[in-house]
Amino acid sequence: MSSFGDLAYPADFPHFDYVDLNAPKGGVFTEVVTRRGFNGSFLTFNSLNSYILRGEGALGMDLTFATLMVRSGNEPDAMYGLAARSVQISPDELTYRFRLRPNLSFHDGSRLTAHDVAFSLNILKQKGHPIITQLTRDFLGAEAIDDGTVVTRFKEGRGRDVPLFVAGLPIFSRAYYANRPFDETTLEPPLGSGGYKVGRFEPGRNIAYERVKDWWGADLPVSRGQNNFDTIRYEYYRDREVGFEGFTGKNYLFREEFTSRVWATRYEFPAIKDGRVKQDVLPDDTPSGAQGWFINTRRKKFQDKRLREALCDAFDFEWVNKNLMYGSYQRTHSVFQNSEMMAKGKPSAEELKLLEPFRGKVDDEVFGEPYVPPVSDGSGQDRRLLRRASQLLQEAGLAIKDRKRVLPNGQPITIEFLLEEPSFQPHHMVFIKSLQTVGIDATVRMVDPVQFRKRVDDFDFDITVQRFGFSSTPGDSLRAYFSSQAAAIKGSQNIAGIADPAIDALIDKIISAGTRAELTVACRALDRVIRAGRYWIPHWYKASHWIAYWDVFGRPAAKPRFARGIPATWWYDPAKAAKLERAG
Numbered sequence: 001m002s003s004f005g006d007l008a009y010p011a012d013f014p015h016f017d018y019v020d021l022n023a024p025k026g027g028v029f030t031e032v033v034t035r036r037g038f039n040g041s042f043l044t045f046n047s048l049n050s051y052i053l054r055g056e057g058a059l060g061m062d063l064t065f066a067t068l069m070v071r072s073g074n075e076p077d078a079m080y081g082l083a084a085r086s087v088q089i090s091p092d093e094l095t096y097r098f099r100l101r102p103n104l105s106f107h108d109g110s111r112l113t114a115h116d117v118a119f120s121l122n123i124l125k126q127k128g129h130p131i132i133t134q135l136t137r138d139f140l141g142a143e144a145i146d147d148g149t150v151v152t153r154f155k156e157g158r159g160r161d162v163p164l165f166v167a168g169l170p171i172f173s174r175a176y177y178a179n180r181p182f183d184e185t186t187l188e189p190p191l192g193s194g195g196y197k198v199g200r201f202e203p204g205r206n207i208a209y210e211r212v213k214d215w216w217g218a219d220l221p222v223s224r225g226q227n228n229f230d231t232i233r234y235e236y237y238r239d240r241e242v243g244f245e246g247f248t249g250k251n252y253l254f255r256e257e258f259t260s261r262v263w264a265t266r267y268e269f270p271a272i273k274d275g276r277v278k279q280d281v282l283p284d285d286t287p288s289g290a291q292g293w294f295i296n297t298r299r300k301k302f303q304d305k306r307l308r309e310a311l312c313d314a315f316d317f318e319w320v321n322k323n324l325m326y327g328s329y330q331r332t333h334s335v336f337q338n339s340e341m342m343a344k345g346k347p348s349a350e351e352l353k354l355l356e357p358f359r360g361k362v363d364d365e366v367f368g369e370p371y372v373p374p375v376s377d378g379s380g381q382d383r384r385l386l387r388r389a390s391q392l393l394q395e396a397g398l399a400i401k402d403r404k405r406v407l408p409n410g411q412p413i414t415i416e417f418l419l420e421e422p423s424f425q426p427h428h429m430v431f432i433k434s435l436q437t438v439g440i441d442a443t444v445r446m447v448d449p450v451q452f453r454k455r456v457d458d459f460d461f462d463i464t465v466q467r468f469g470f471s472s473t474p475g476d477s478l479r480a481y482f483s484s485q486a487a488a489i490k491g492s493q494n495i496a497g498i499a500d501p502a503i504d505a506l507i508d509k510i511i512s513a514g515t516r517a518e519l520t521v522a523c524r525a526l527d528r529v530i531r532a533g534r535y536w537i538p539h540w541y542k543a544s545h546w547i548a549y550w551d552v553f554g555r556p557a558a559k560p561r562f563a564r565g566i567p568a569t570w571w572y573d574p575a576k577a578a579k580l581e582r583a584g
Contacts, residue, residue: 001069001078001079001087001089001163001164001167002075002076002077002078002079002164002473003076003077003160003161003164003473003475004473004515004516006075006078007075007078008072008074008075008078009072009078009080009221013080013221014221014224015221015224015225016072016073016074016221016222016224016225016226016560017074018073018074018556018558018559018560018565018569019224019225019226019556019569020225020554020555020556020557020569020571021224021225023225023228023554023556023569023570023571024228024554024571024572024573024574025211025228025229025230025571026228026229026230026571026572026574027228027229027230027231027552027571027572027573027574027577028229028230028231028232028233028253028572029229029231029232029233029253029254029553029567029570029572030232030233030234030235030251030252030253030254031232031233031234031235031252031253031254031255031256031567032234032235032236032237032243032246032247032252032255033059033234033235033236033237034256034258035059036059037050037057037059037061037062038050038051038052038057038128038129038131038132039051039052039053039054039055039056039057039129039453040056040057040058040059041056041420041449041450041452041453042236042420042421042449043236043237043238043420043421043449044056044203044204044236044238044449044450045057045058045059045203045204045207045236046185046187046203046204046450047185047186047187048061048186048187048188048189048190048198049061049184049185049186049190050062051124051128051129051132051170052127052128052129052182052183052184052185053129053130053457053490053491054183054184054185055185056449056450056453058201058207058234059207059234060196060207060209060232060234061198062170062194063194063195063196063209063232064107064189064190064192064193064194064196064197064198064209065170065171065172065192065193065194066082066083066104066112066170066171066192066193066194066217067082067083067167067168067169067170067171068081068082068083068084068087068098068117068150068166068167068168068169068171069081069082069083069084069087069164069167069168070082070168070222071168071563072560073559073560073561073562073563073565074560074561074562075561075562076471076472076473076562077161077164077471077472077473079164079167079168080221080222081101081220081222082217082220082222082223083100083101083104083112083117083171083193083217084098084099084100084101084167085099085100085101086098086099087099087167092156093154094153094154094155094156094158095151095152095153095154096151096152096153096154096163096166096167097145097149097150097151098114098117098149098150098151098152098167099148099149100112100113100114100117100147100148100149100150101216101220102148103216104193104216105193105216106173106176106191106192106193107191107192107193107197107212108191110173110175110191111147112171112173112193113144113147113148114144114145114146114147114148114149114150115144115147115174116171116172116173116174117142117144117150117171118142118143118144118150119172119174119177120169120170120171120172120174121136121139121141121142121150121152121166121169122141122142123172123177123182124136124169124170125139125141127182127183129491130489130490130491130492131480131491131492131493132169134479134480134485134486134489134492135159135162135165135476135477135479135480136162136165136166137155137476137479138154138155138157138158138159138162138476139152139153139154139155139158139162139166140153140154140155141153142166152166157508157511157512158476158511159475159476159479159511160473160475160476160511160512160513161471161473161474161475161476161477161511162475162476165476165477170194171193172190172191173190173191173193176190176191187203194212194215194217195211195212195215195217195218195223195227196209196210196211196212196227196232197209197210197212198210199231199233204236205235205236206233206234206235206236207233207234208231208232208233209231209232209233210230210231211227211229211230211231215227225556225569226568226569227568228567228569228570228571228572229567229570229571229572230572232567233252235251235252238421238449239421239422240259240262240421240422240423244262244266247548248269248271250271250550253549253550253552253553254547254548254549254550254553254566254567255547255548255549256545256546256547256564257546257547257548258546259423260324260325260326260328260329261324261325261326263326263328263546264326264328265326267279267548271550272548274583275551276550276551276580276583277548277549277550277551278548278549278551279546279547279548280547280548281544281545281546281547282544282545282547282559282564283543283544283545283559284338284542284543284544284545285543285561285562286338286339286469286471286472286562286563287336287337287338287339287341287342287469287470287471287472288332288337288338288339288469288541288542288543289335289336289337289467289468289469289470289541290332290334290335290337290466290467290468290469290536290538291332291465291466291467291468291538291539291540291541292332292465292466292536292537292538292539293311293315293417293431293463293464293465293536293537293539294463294464294465294466294495294496294535294536295308295311295462295463295496295534295535295536295537296459296461296462296463296464296495296496296497297496297497297498297535298459298487298497299462301407301413302462304396305363305533305534306392306393306395306396307392307393307396307398307413308533308534308535309392309534310388310389310390310392310393310396310438311389311435311534311537312373312374312534312537312538313374313385313386313388313389313392314385314386314389314431314434314435314437314438315373315431315434315537316376316378316379316380316381316382316385316430316431316434317331317373317376317538317539317540318375318376318377318378319376319378319379319380319430320427320430321540322378323380324426324427324430325540328542329540329541329542330540330541330542331373331375331538331540332538332539332540332541333370333371333372333373333531333538334370334527334531335468335470335481335526335527335530335531336470336474336523336524336527337541338541338543339472340520341474341519341520341523341524341527342524342527343370343524343525343527343528343531344370344524345369345370346367346368346369347366347367347524347525347528348521348524350521351521351524351525351528352367354506354509354521354522354525355367355525355528355529357505358502358505358529361501361502362500362502362529362532363532363533365532366528366529366532370527370528370531370532371531371532371534373537373538374388380430380433380434381433381434381437386434386437386438389438390438390439393405393438393439398413400439403439404439404441405438405439405440412441413439413440413441414440414441414442414443415435415440415441415442415443415462415463416442416443416444416445416461416462416463417432417442417443417444417445417462417463417464418445418447418452418455418456418461418462418463418464419444419445419446419447419452419464419465420446420447420448420449420452421446421449422446424465425444425446428444429444432444456495457490457491458490459490459495459497461495463537464495465539466493466495466536467539468481468493471562472562473516473519474510474519474523475510475511476511478507478510478511478526479507480492480493480494481493481494481498482494482498482503482507482526482530483498483503483504483507484498484499484500484501484503484504485504487499496535496536498530498533498535500529500533502529503526503529503530506522506525506526506529507526509522509525509526510522510523510526545564547566550580551576551580552572552573552576552577552580553570553571553572553573553576554570554571554572554573554576555569555570555571556569
């Protein structure tokens, strides 16, 4: 199934096009942590429950659970059956009947039935992480008709992507949780049903997953040529510099690089020069989304848009990109960066039709060119932009007193940037210097990962860095980031506190779009309104992945268009590994 019914593969397809059926099984894949998941951290973990708010969940726990369906990496949103062998959708598209494959089982050999599926979907809606509970708002619940059939029901007007999200949720054992609380942190490996199970782990340091060699799903069309490694291990480092040194010392085998300075200057160690470590740049065709300093507008001092725009003017991206990031990035403008959904130029007639009901309720700029962050002279102290920032602050009633910018009540304006690891400190320092020029005192507060997660979840911060991106078919997930409802839910992804009825209404338009063309138009309209609000100080993006790896892997000729395909489609090459050992 897919959002608009467009599918690349027929019902009897043998395998995804981007896999190699001759890929051997075996070996180890090791990687440093680069994703958070729902409750995860880049720097540590203390729980194997990755689907609730509490704790810092280990990366990779999704490998241990089967789902009803899985996504195709070559299509924007298509899903094909894993535990489900078929899905029947009612004419009103509010009831989905999944028929399960026979002989499904958990890792202990117990049978996996529709009762387990219904339990899992319902418990996640009730007690899952706030991101999950928000995205299942239009999901009414699941019911097992018999051991092999589960029915899921949705609200009228439900988000287009809600059934897809539900079909991709993990399947837990109902019997396992009969005498265990679901919503508590734990270091006991839960009973899984996926292609891997938890192996050895050291909390806060590393976790390994072992391939289930008699897994029931191994030879299904959605699995062939994938899950090739016997062991997948994730390494945690509390310091990026130490993490990089760990890679050069072969403590782990694969690395995606996110620091331009390191990519430009540090990949000159001996294993690179003699070919034992390879580098590559993979294209990224997914929307790049938004990264930046997100401003907590729940705090009174940030509620004037002019102050927020002044902060944007004070950030000299051109200097930072040249001097700290080796010119590797482009400036982020849009929440749908690097996609057709990004607003450009003046609104089209179709966009205006959606925007006109909000004339007088949103900023007039929404009906003109979309906001683009200013381009500086690259000096690090662009006087023109700093003067403009000062003028905006004056217009907002934020005068200078004793060389400090003060609020109308006479209190100095102070800003604390919340940060959990030091790699962003140089970028902050340059920004803070510019803010001091316009009279604003700013500081960086470095906290440990657990405190960082707690403070962000509780919205206890002034400004912090966030990175997010959406699929090529965004829908209900937009509510989690931008809706008024999400702004009030602790742990939600709406960390800026955006609460605008126009934005809520446009998200509904996106969710109800009947065609991809209608979706694109509605996303562009939404993009205009969000950008007009100046809710974040835009950072940067690049439409590619920088990767480096010890030369022990094989991989298909082409990656899936909308995913890295790593480690899912790669494999361990014993001949390369032996050659590497001889060379090393």
